[in-house]
Amino acid sequence: xxxxxxxxxxxxxxxxxxxxxxxxxxxxxxxxxxxxxxxxxxxxxxxxxxxxxxxxxxxxxxxxxxxxxxxxxxxxxxxxxxxxxxxxxxxxxxxxxxxxxxxxxxxxxxxxxxxxxxxxxxxxxxxxxx
Numbered sequence: 001x002x003x004x005x006x007x008x009x010x011x012x013x014x015x016x017x018x019x020x021x022x023x024x025x026x027x028x029x030x031x032x033x034x035x036x037x038x039x040x041x042x043x044x045x046x047x048x049x050x051x052x053x054x055x056x057x058x059x060x061x062x063x064x065x066x067x068x069x070x071x072x073x074x075x076x077x078x079x080x081x082x083x084x085x086x087x088x089x090x091x092x093x094x095x096x097x098x099x100x101x102x103x104x105x106x107x108x109x110x111x112x113x114x115x116x117x118x119x120x121x122x123x124x125x126x127x128x129x130x
Contacts (some may be wrong), residue, residue: 001081002047005034005074005089007123008056008065009113010102012072013049026099034074037092042083047075053105061106062114062121070105089125090115 011031016024031049038044050073057066078084094115100108106122114120 001084002075002077002128003084003089004126004128005076005123006059006126007072007074007113008061008069008104008106009098009100009108009122010070010072010104011049011074012051012103023102027102030098030102033096033098037096038076038084038089040092041088042078042080045077045079047077049074051103060121060124062117062119064109064119065106065122068105070103086125086127093123 009030010027011034012024012027013031014020014024014028016028018025035044035046051070052073053068053070055067056069056071059071093113096113098108098111098113100111108122109120113123115123
């Protein structure tokens with residue numbers, strides 16, 4: 001099963017270490033947070049993590065996050081169908097701290113992932129059978 005995660009939080013995979021550039025390291029910390037949060041329930045096979053700028057108004061983000069924004073799309077695979085669902089991911093990611101003021105264009109309220117707030121939802125999930 002392939003899962004697509006989309007967020008307006010900068011989760012760029014830079015492979016930076018603590019001694020590297022501070023911004024690149026912070027971006028990597030957010031990417032690692034995504035991997036670790038998903039990894040609480042399943043072993044995942046990371047796919048691509050791409051950045052684009054487009055109108056995100058109809059993607060399911062909160063009412064305060066609309067218009068043309070920078071968007072990160074992370075895809076990953078899991079081996080067992082049913083081992084993970086949208087509700088599990090939304091519960092696991094809600095209120096997880098993130099580092100902001102990187103390359104995001106949307107305001108991330110309280111420096112956390114929000115999945116359930118109708119105004120500040122900044123991460124959404126889609127499931128695809130492969």
